[in-house]
Amino acid sequence: MALIDQHNNSSALPSIWFATDGTDEQLKEGLDLLVANAAVSIMVIACGDNQHSPLQVKLCLGACTAPIFGGIFPGFFFEGKRYERGILLIGFPFSIQLDVYDNLSPEYLKVDQPSWQDGEAVDVAADLMIFVDSMANATESFINALYETIGGGNHVIGGGAGTLDFVQRPCLFTRAGLLENAALVVKLSVPLGSAVDHGWEVLDGPYLVTEANGAKVNTIDYLPAFQVYRESIERITDYRFNKNNFFQIAKNFPLGIVGINEEIMVRDPVRLIKNELLCVGCVPVNTMIYILHGRRKFIIEAACLAGEQSGVKLKDATTNPMGLAIVFDCISRALYLGDDFSEELLALNAGIGEGKKTVGILSIGEIANTDRGTINLLNKSIVVGQI
Numbered sequence: 426m427a428l429i430d431q432h433n434n435s436s437a438l439p440s441i442w443f444a445t446d447g448t449d450e451q452l453k454e455g456l457d458l459l460v461a462n463a464a465v466s467i468m469v470i471a472c473g474d475n476q477h478s479p480l481q482v483k484l485c486l487g488a489c490t491a492p493i494f495g496g497i498f499p500g501f502f503f504e505g506k507r508y509e510r511g512i513l514l515i516g517f518p519f520s521i522q523l524d525v526y527d528n529l530s531p532e533y534l535k536v537d538q539p540s541w542q543d544g545e546a547v548d549v550a551a552d553l554m555i556f557v558d559s560m561a562n563a564t565e566s567f568i569n570a571l572y573e574t575i576g577g578g579n580h581v582i583g584g585g586a587g588t589l590d591f592v593q594r595p596c597l598f599t600r601a602g603l604l605e606n607a608a609l610v611v612k613l614s615v616p617l618g619s620a621v622d623h624g625w626e627v628l629d630g631p632y633l634v635t636e637a638n639g640a641k642v643n644t645i646d647y648l649p650a651f652q653v654y655r656e657s658i659e660r661i662t663d664y665r666f667n668k669n670n671f672f673q674i675a676k677n678f679p680l681g682i683v684g685i686n687e688e689i690m691v692r693d694p695v696r697l698i699k700n701e702l703l704c705v706g707c708v709p710v711n712t713m714i715y716i717l718h719g720r721r722k723f724i725i726e727a728a729c730l731a732g733e734q735s736g737v738k739l740k741d742a743t744t745n746p747m748g749l750a751i752v753f754d755c756i757s758r759a760l761y762l763g764d765d766f767s768e769e770l771l772a773l774n775a776g777i778g779e780g781k782k783t784v785g786i787l788s789i790g791e792i793a794n795t796d797r798g799t800i801n802l803l804n805k806s807i808v809v810g811q812i
Contacts, residue, residue, distance in 0.1 A: 439749045439812075440464060440516040441782060443503055447475030447511045453485040455514045460491055464516025466544060468554075468751075469495035469598040470786055473588035474510040479595055483602030491516075492523050492544035494609050495598040496556045496586030499756040502785035505770050507759065513784055515749070522547040522612040525599055529563040529606055536567070536574040539610070543600060552580040552617035554751070554810070556609040559585030559789035560593035565639075565707045565802045567608050568792060577798020580619040580738065582810035584753035584788025585705070585802075591695065615747070615812050618739025621793040623691055623806040624727030625679060629657045630715035637710045642680075642694075642702040645714070649700035654678075657716050671697040676757050679805050680708065681715040688795070691717065693757055693804035705790045706802045719761060725769045728754075728807050732776025735809040746812065750777045752785040753808040759787055761805075769807075777809070 440462050442455040452471070459467055467489070471477065477497070486493055500509045524539035555571075557564045564585065586596040595603035632653060636643035645653040655666050664674045672695065680702075681689040692714075696703040708714065732750070739746055752773065759766045770785075777783055791803040 437518050438747050439518065441784065442514040442516070443511070445508065445511040447472055449478055449481040449485060452477070452482065452512055455512060456485065456489045459514055459516035460489060462516060463518065464491050465519055466492045466517045466521040468515040468517070469493055470501050470513040470784070471495070471497045472500055472508060472510050473497055475512070477603070479603050486598060486600050486602055489600060492521055493598055493600050494521070494523050494556060494611050497588070497596040498586055498786050498788055499589050500759070500787040502770060502787070505767070505774070507766060507787070515784060519614045520545040520547065521614065522551070523599070524610040524612070525604070526567065526608040526610070527604065529561045529567055529608060531563045531566045534563065534567055534570040536570050547612040547614050549575065550578065551612040551614065553583070554611040554613065555581060555583030555792045556597055556611070557583070557585050557792070558593065558596055558605050558607055559587040559705065560591065561606045561608070564608070564790070568800055568802050571610065572800040577794070579794060580617040580810065581792060581794040581800050582617065582619050582751060582753055582808050583792035584786055584808070585790035587789050589756065613812070616739065616742035617810050617812055618735045618737070618742055619793060619808065619810040620731045620734030620738060621791070621803065621806055621808045622727035622731040624723040624725070625681065625689065625691055625717040625719050625805060626723065627681065627715045628678065628718040629661060631713040632715070634708055634710055634712050634714055637708050639707050640704045641698065642704065642708050650702045651697055651700040654694070654702060654716065676761050677718065679717045680704065681717045682708065682712055683715065689715070689717070690801060691803060691805045693755070705804050721762060721765055724758065724762065725765070725772045728769045729772040729776035731807050731809040732773050735811045736778060739811040748781045749812050750781055750783040751810045751812070752783060753788045753791045754785055755791055755805045755807065756787040756789060757805050758807065773807070773809070777811070781811070
């Protein structure tokens with residue numbers, strides 16, 4: 426199944442193409458249709474279950490005349506439904522500047538020197554979309570370097586691409602093909618209104634991170650990290666860990682780092698390595714952390730609040746909106762909510778408002794600017810951008 430959906434059939438507004446099978450042939454068909462429909466730039470969202478052929482995709486993307494950006498994710502949602510297979514393409518009627526950063530490494534993070542660029546030059550103060558390989562070894566270092574280079578004042582949305590087996594594969598779309606261990610920075614030529622929320626609450630703590638290495642938490646309060654994490658959860662709740670159920674339990678109990686203004690930045694433990702917790706995003710040594718939990722009511726309400734606030738910020742930025750919301754929603758929120766995820770989508774649409782189209786990406790880590798201007802890698806959060 427495929428469709429072209431364009432507001433009022435106007436070439437001055439975004440077009441959406443959608444297919445549920447997710448084949449290489451459908452990707453080519455969609456790109457061709459959007460280019461024929463006057464798309465100036467194209468965002469590609471695909472599911473990991475599609476099993477795309479890197480060679481066929483490279484040929485398809487290379488033949489496209491419009492700049493391409495996007496990624497392969499655990500899933501997406503569109504028109505109130507969640508999909509784990511399929512393709513979602515958005516054809517934008519405006520130009521973008523795509524900065525591509527290959528082979529991310531903590532030793533080489535010169536944000537002012539991208540590996541290559543695509544599209545047309547856009548003002549350096551532009552609002553941004555960022556796509557990263559969630560398994561890259563320098564994702565958070567790159568985001569920090571980007572903020573240090575461009576400063577605050579930008580609205581930023583984005584997320585991590587990849588699959589839930591956490592195996593690194595090519596997962597970012599460009600006209601050069603699928604990339605891995607890379608980042609895409611998309612500079613927009615139209616204003617963006619963005620907001621972020623999560624809804625998680627403190628269950629226990631605080632605890633002191635006494636040893637950590639990037640995204641790996643080795644010890645908490647000088648004890649093995651998993652020992653402290655396990656004892657806290659089993660003491661307070663009815664959950665019990667065994668050798669096979671770490672992720673099923675951990676998705677309910679993220680870690681929280683309390684920052685300035687008492688904002689809680691969530692870190693998602695996704696894998697147990699002996700007695701160490703591997704998270705999506707760094708957990709610095711000597712920080713105080715909490716073990717969080719969620720009440721479904723507040724998790725769902727967070728989606729509505731993010732939708733509302735992104736609309737308020739867009740009104741401050743432009744009087745000529747395009748009626749499109751782009752959402753990066755953590756895949757672990759969907760896994761946590763289960764059948765109630767449909768309630769989150771209803772709340773999200775209520776917050777965004779009637780008469781607008783929403784395209785959603787189920788990401789592995791989210792990227793957003795805070796009200797203070799800093800750009801952060803987030804977990805278990807929902808980021809809404811409206812144009």
